[in-house]
Amino acid sequence: MKTVHAYGTASASGLLAPMDIQRREPGDHDVEIEILYCGICHSDIHQARNEWGNSIYPMVPGHEIVGRVTATGSKVRNFAVGDLAGVGCLVDSCRNCPQCAAGDEQFCENGSVGTYNSLDKQGQPTYGGYSGSIVVDESFTLRIPGNLDLKAVAPLLCAGITTYSPLRYWKVGKGTMVAVVGLGGLGHMGVKLAAAMGAEVSVLSTSDSKEADAKRMGATHFFNTKKEDQLAQLRGRFDFILNTVSAPNSYDMYLSFLRTNGTMVLVGAPPTPSAVTGFNLILGRKSLAGSLIGGIRETQEMLDFCGEHGITSDIELINFSQVNEAYERVLKSDVKYRFVIDVKG
Ligand code: NAP
Ligand code: ZN
Ligand code: ZN
Numbered sequence: 388m389k390t391v392h393a394y395g396t397a398s399a400s401g402l403l404a405p406m407d408i409q410r411r412e413p414g415d416h417d418v419e420i421e422i423l424y425c426g427i428c429h430s431d432i433h434q435a436r437n438e439w440g441n442s443i444y445p446m447v448p449g450h451e452i453v454g455r456v457t458a459t460g461s462k463v464r465n466f467a468v469g470d471l472a473g474v475g476c477l478v479d480s481c482r483n484c485p486q487c488a489a490g491d492e493q494f495c496e497n498g499s500v501g502t503y504n505s506l507d508k509q510g511q512p513t514y515g516g517y518s519g520s521i522v523v524d525e526s527f528t529l530r531i532p533g534n535l536d537l538k539a540v541a542p543l544l545c546a547g548i549t550t551y552s553p554l555r556y557w558k559v560g561k562g563t564m565v566a567v568v569g570l571g572g573l574g575h576m577g578v579k580l581a582a583a584m585g586a587e588v589s590v591l592s593t594s595d596s597k598e599a600d601a602k603r604m605g606a607t608h609f610f611n612t613k614k615e616d617q618l619a620q621l622r623g624r625f626d627f628i629l630n631t632v633s634a635p636n637s638y639d640m641y642l643s644f645l646r647t648n649g650t651m652v653l654v655g656a657p658p659t660p661s662a663v664t665g666f667n668l669i670l671g672r673k674s675l676a677g678s679l680i681g682g683i684r685e686t687q688e689m690l691d692f693c694g695e696h697g698i699t700s701d702i703e704l705i706n707f708s709q710v711n712e713a714y715e716r717v718l719k720s721d722v723k724y725r726f727v728i729d730v731k732g
Contacts, residue, residue: 388412393518394707394728395447401436403710408447408514416524418466419458420474425516426451426542426700427726428572429633430656432714434504438658443504449516450476450502451544451727453537463525471537473529473690474521475544476680478502478513482526490682492527517710517728529687532694539699542572542725543690545680546700550577550629551689552681553652554584559627561585566625567606568641570597571717573631573654575701575724578604580689581629583696589625591641594720600701612640623647623671631655638675642667650674700725706732 388409395406413419431448433439452474456466466472479500480492492499500507503515514521531540550573559565565586567577574590581588582605589608590601598609610617621644628641628651635657642651642663650673668675681689693699701724705713713726 391519393447396435397445399437410522413458413460415460415462417460417522418456419522420454420472421457421520422454422730424453424538424541425449425728428545447514451541452516453541471531473531473544478523478527490684492682493680535699539702541727542700546572546576548681548686548689553678559586564626566628569631572725577629578606579698638663639667645673647671653677702727704729
């Protein structure tokens with residue numbers, strides 16, 4: 388075991404402070420990664436504060452990890468010391484069930500192992516990327532395209548794959564009328580990715596201050612859903628809505644913005660339930676769906692796609708001492724558009 392410096396929380400107060408954690412020595416199939424940058428996902432806040440009711444303490448959040456390989460096990464084939472490497476939301480799964488065989492490890496029927504707030508196969512708690520290093524099986528380690536700015540790659544490991552996966556699954560492409568609800572960490576990646584896939588993208592936001600940024604990221608239209616006069620234009624307009632909102636919101640209102648046969652996919656995960664009126668689906672054969680991150684193979688595909696298209700996240704780089712303040716700013720939708728921790732800073 389190796390003692391590693393980390394930043395985490397001891398209780399549902401969610402206040403983060405320095406702490407030490409233990410990392411295993413790399414096994415035969417493991418890579419040890421010195422963490423350079425880690426993104427702050429809104430899920431870190433939900434879990435640090437036990438808003439989903441499943442938190443394990445002490446908790447070291449962080450599942451948008453990039454760094455450099457510092458050691459490899461004897462059977463590691465795809466990574467060498469000195470390589471760049473990434474780790475997203477998953478560090479293990481059963482690898483045998485139909486979901487794992489299909490590359491959907493996030494839906495492993497025997498329970499995938501999350502990068503933090505999870506128990507590994509030995510029953511030990513996992514600790515995330517707000518820390519100096521991590522040891523991960525190479526099967527759950529991603530290769531990073533060399534042409535991208537590393538610190539702005541970190542958010543791709545969750546925000547990138549969480550938006551890429553539903554865009555691909557629902558076959559968004561040239562001519563698809565897409566709306567992205569919420570221009571935060573997930574939303575801004577959804578805009579960039581959908582635009583790169585050829586869709587006509589609208590942003591539905593509650594923050595007027597984000598309009599110019601939305602258009603720079605590839606959106607053609609921007610609507611403020613707090614302004615009644617803008618809502619009439621949205622009725623029946625979209626084939627596909629990606630809802631990234633972290634707080635309770637009106638699913639009924641957004642469903643009314645879908646065309647016949649349209650689909651709204653929820654990726655935003657507010658802790659409390661929201662009502663949906665069946666007629667808003669029935670009248671128009673509409674679908675309401677959900678999507679969870681993405682499997683390892685698809686995460687690599689997304690990183691390669693971002694490499695080819697020069698796509699990264701818009702980030703604000705901070706150090707550990709600013710993490711609590713960053714959490715407060717995320718909660719106020721004051722994020723442009725992902726906080727990333729400079730772990731060595
Ligand atoms: P974020 O950066 O905080 O972005 C959320 C955005 O939603 C805000 O910037 C804001 O955008 C909008 N918003 C916030 N409160 C709102 C409200 N009351 N009504 C309408 N819009 C509101 O969060 P994130 O990191 O992108 O994560 C978003 C959600 O996705 C979280 O619940 C997170 O846990 C979840 N998540 C899910 C998955 C998955 O696999 N499904 C993966 C990662 C994260 P505007 O200012 O533009 O309105
Ligand atoms: Zn996340
Ligand atoms: Zn499985």
